[in-house]
Amino acid sequence: MRTRLRSAPGASVALAVLVAVTAFLAAALPLAVDRYGDAGLRREMEVAGPGRTTVQLFTSHADAALPQEMREAELRRDAARGPYDRILALSGRALPLDADQSSHGVRTTRRLEVPDPWLSRPDGVPPQFHLVARSGLAGHSRLRAGRLPKAPGDVTAATTAVEAAVSGETARKLNIEVGSVLHVPAVERDPLVVRVTGIVEPRAPQEAYWSATPVLRTPYRTTRPDDPSRNQYWVGALLLPPDAGPALLGTGGMPERYWMLAPDTSALHAHDLPGLTSAVASLEAGPLLQRASTAASATLLAETSLDDVLGEYARLRAAIGPVVAVAAFGTGTVAAVVLIMAGSLAADRRRTELALLRARGASLRGLAGRLLAETAVVAVPAAALGLAAARLTVPGTRLPYAVAAAGAVAFLACVAPPLRAVAAHRAVRVHAARDDVASARPSRRRTVAELTLLALAVGAVVTLRTRGAADGGTASGDGLVPFAPVLVGMIAALLLVRLHPLPLRGLARPAARLRGVVGPLSLARAGRAPGSAVLPLLALLTALTTAAFGGSVLAGVADARDRAATVAVGADARVEGVRALPSDLAGKVRRAPGVRDVTAVSVFHYSYASDGRLTVPVAGVDPAGYAALTRHTGIGAFDADELKTSGAPGGGALPALASPEVADRYGTRPFPVRLDAGRSVTVRIVVVRERTPVLAGQEFLLVDRSGLPAKSARPTALLVTGDRPDADALREAAGGAARVQLRTERLADFVGSPLQSGAERLYTAAVAAGAGYAVLALLLTLLRAAPERAALLARLRTMGLTRAQGRLLLVLESLPQALLAAGGGILTAWAAVQLLSPGIDLTTIAVSASSSPAGRAALRTDPVSLVVPALAVVALTVGISAAQAWWSGRRGPVRELRAGDAR
Structure with a gap:
């Protein structure tokens, strides 16, 4: 064997290189799939945010029927902390949890309006607060002013005063300082006095501790659904010490115990997705929830959107998997054929030698064993080298799959020459015959x-x-x-x-x-x-x-992304305001670098057609310029003459372009449309298109802007075409009057x-x-x-x-x-x-x-x-x-x- 290898070093080296490269590629494939799969899962979790991925366990309001002493005992610190460690350990490796970002405590389930007049009131409406007694505040925040709140050991539902801290954002936006006193309305007694003793800044504001419930760090504005004036008010949070939970019973906030379970994103793997999904389902409504109820409360409930996040990732992975598998199996087949061809070539080059050995009495088994040993001496170390290179180059979690892939390459390389030799030398011949047809x-x-x-x-x-x-x-x-x-x-x-x-x-x-x-x-x-x-x-x-x-796949993906970005923006760039844009903005935008043309459009998103019960978005456009835009984008192209007011049929009704849904609903008869501003026009549908650049969705109407009332015809959006419009110049021109979207930026968001x-x-x-x-x-x-x-x-x-x-x-x-x-x-x-x-x-x-x-x-x-x-x-x-x-x-x-x- 040694003599044979020394006699043909070039062939041995070539075979070793081929096997090593093939083993490297075969072993790298499962490692690479695991790597980008894990990265994709973690990215999906990051995009979803802790608000959707955190699992919340909480006690139901059935506990409100318990006696007052028992309710106070359940809201004390030890009642939430006692089962916490057991709950964290329930899911084990199936759903790894981050103990540092998880928490427990007591919170109000209803927002409480605080009437103190010195608090910020955007539209004269008092702010509302969540009261939260949460664990771990000291470890997840740093003091900006004052000190952390404390609670005496004898807090009960009758306690009339407690201490609290607020985040820096809450203090700034709601005009709160250290020493401020808030009076939270109570039930059938004097208000609960909350004294602010400290202002804290989150150490990691984007992590689950703070972001699972973002109001803890950042207040927000909202409106009442039943308020016709849409007056806004602030919603914030007061951070009480963990021992102050029983004091919340005196308010109308309906307090409850809760446990926030944050998944450990770094420990999640895409190949564990079925087990991960099963664990989440079990924790929502299954055996894990039952075990958690045994540890914490018989009325325990669970809530999370983690199953939806995992489902979205599973659908994305299921759509991508078959396409990647086509390339993997196709390339694997070609590589296998090449290995077989290389082995066959090695056996064919030695055809005379092997025929002579057979003529001298060599058995097929001995001949095959000799070739197998000679090939294995070269192929097995080469495959091991390729496996090691793949492991170092592409770190992955499932090494057995990489070992199996590299082993398959070595096996194929080893058996190809013996099999070819056995097939060619089954019969003893002195000279090899021709093998062409x-x-x-x-x-x-x-x-x-x-x-x-x-x-x-x-x-x-x-x-x-x-x-x-x-x-x-x-x-x-x-x-x-x-x-x-x-x-x-x-x-x-x-x-x-x-x-x-x-x-x-x-x-x-x-x-x-x-x-x-x-x-x-x-x-x-x-x-x-x-x-x-x-x-x-x-x-x-x-x-x-x-x-x-x-x-075809790569070209189709690129074309689909470009098309989706164009449809989403409606042009190469879009400048859009909530109200009518300044009259000189179109000229400024037209002078920006890269801009070729600007099309002004008046958009009315909440117009009422006919009987006034159904809304339909309406856009007033310049027919000539907008028709040129549709031809440029390839979205809903039409003839400008069809939309001009001068050609309006039916007694002055404006000709309109409509989506199929709107056309099916109203037909070709004239019908009135009341615009956002309360003014009405009469339109008649003459053109039907599936899509149009300025309005997304399945329902829309386009009319000639010159036929609208003068105040309604003021443009609210500018659709820009050109060769890579300058984003900075467009945003500088728009200032604070409008929002700027670029097709290239939207295109980048898709990847x-x-x-x-x-x-x-x-x-x-x-x-x-x-x-x-x-x-x-x-x-x-x-x-x-x-x-x-x-x-x-x-x-x-x-x-x-x-x-x-x-x-x-x-x-x-x-x-x-x-x-x-x-x-x-x-x-x-x-x-x-x-x-x-x-x-x-x-x-x-x-x-x-x-x-x-x-x-x-x-x-x-x-x-x-x-x-x-x-x-x-x-x-x-x-x-x-x-x-x-x-x-x-x-x-x-x-x-x-x-x-x-x-x-």
């Missing part, structure tokens, strides 16, 4: 095997297609989806290998009557397809299909999830790796035929063939196979895209949501991705053949036709 017709066993594979592949493809149609375009959940390129490539490879020699032989006969020898000879040789041509062709077709599919970006990078890497393996398969194919071609050129040169004719012969001989692979690749790629397009929805991948402003993003064929890889195969094949002819010409015929050459 001119002398070695395919056996019946091979025919039956190919027909069986063909039938299985066709059946799988038909099943995939029919399931996708039957499910209404939801085949992305079918397990056959990742194998679609391989199945289509297998069908094409089996058919093309069988059929392509027939037209070449037909062309060889008329070509034989030509004067030159190069054309007929090249056609005759190209028509003799070698019996082992299925594997290389399968590798090329699968790689081309995967590359074209990947290009916020690491799950999206990670999947795209992984897909791009998989397609690139597949292309590299396809090139390697092409090189191995040509390398296998290189000795025979070199000997042929040498013989022909001794008969007078020139070097130019030799180069032309090799190029013409390889051109049919290259065209076959290129044409078959285009055909199979197109077929795979058409097959999968009903079941692949790119919307979630494009915009990280189940719905897009531009509608469903379907998979479409990308012509560039179809043609460019195929042309690259042709160019590479021709280039390699020309290089081989040039190299053989340099060596000369004497060195090729050496003594003992059997060819």
